[in-house]
Amino acid sequence: MQVKRIDKSHWQSFSKYHYLSHFHIAAAKCYGAYIENELVGFCSVMRFPHPKLKNLIKVHRLVVYPDYQGLGIGMRLLEIVADNYIQHNQFGIVTSSPQLIKSLNNSPKWGLITQGRNARGNGKINGSKRTKNTDSRHRYTTSWRYKG
Secondary structure, X not given: OEEEEEOHXXXXXXXXXXXXXXXXXXXXXXXXXXXXXXXXXXEEEEEOOOOOOOOEEEEEEEEEOHXXXXXXXXXXXXXXXXXXXXXXOEEEEEEOOXXXXXXXXXXXXXXXXEEEOOOOOOOEEOOEEOOOOOOOOOOOEEEEEEOO
C-alpha cells in the first residue's frame, strides 16, 4: 500500500461512505491509500486548537471504500499519516465507529484518552443548526492519542 498527499476534491467520491456526514473542512490536509495505483482510502487531518495540548493534529475524516474494508487498510493509512506528524505534534482521533474502536483498542500504538457519551452542547455552531447527525451527543465516542 502506498500513501500520498491528495487533493481535497477526492473527498466527493468517499463522502457517501462516511458514517457521519458529507461535510469536509476545506483547510484539512488529505491523504490517499493506493493499492496497485488505485485509490481505495481517504484520510484528512487538521490542526485542532486545544486549551491544554499544543500542536494537536486531529483526524477529520477516515474512509475506506466498502470493497476494501476489513483488510486493515484504514489502520495502516491512519498510522502512516500519524507517523508523518508525530515528531513535532500530538496526533489524535475521535470516533464512534465500532470497527475502528476495536482496531484502535487492539493496537499498541494508540492510547485511549476518553470514552462515553458527551451530552454537552446544543447541536449548534454560531447559532445555525449543525449538519444532521454530525454531533456526538447521543453516540458512544472514544478519543485516542497516537503513541507511535
